[in-house]
Amino acid sequence: MMGTVYQINKGLNRPISFKGLQAQYIAYLGAGLVILLVGFAAGYIIGLPLLLLLPLTGMLGAGLFTVVNTLSKRFGRDGLMKFLAARRMPRYLWFNSRRLFTQLKSIKQ
Numbered sequence: 001m002m003g004t005v006y007q008i009n010k011g012l013n014r015p016i017s018f019k020g021l022q023a024q025y026i027a028y029l030g031a032g033l034v035i036l037l038v039g040f041a042a043g044y045i046i047g048l049p050l051l052l053l054l055p056l057t058g059m060l061g062a063g064l065f066t067v068v069n070t071l072s073k074r075f076g077r078d079g080l081m082k083f084l085a086a087r088r089m090p091r092y093l094w095f096n097s098r099r100l101f102t103q104l105k106s107i108k109q
Helices: 024-046 050-075 079-088
Strands: none
Touching: 024 050, 050 079
């Protein structure tokens, strides 16, 4: 009787990548495309002419793909989150009294 052969998954800890897009940028592109589809359907239901809707949706889709691809190449897998977090950090902290620090010793845990 022969032993069972198992395949080894060698890309276990590797980030997801699709057509050059990495990690969360795939979700950003997918969400943007869904929003474009819903916008196209709403415009069609409202009665906007197709000669206006088709080029507008095409240009917005191309712009979306370009922006998401540029962000993916510039920041990489976690760089955008780090960039946005760094922008929210204060440049300095200002305290008017030392009471905050002197009371730290008296707090019992």
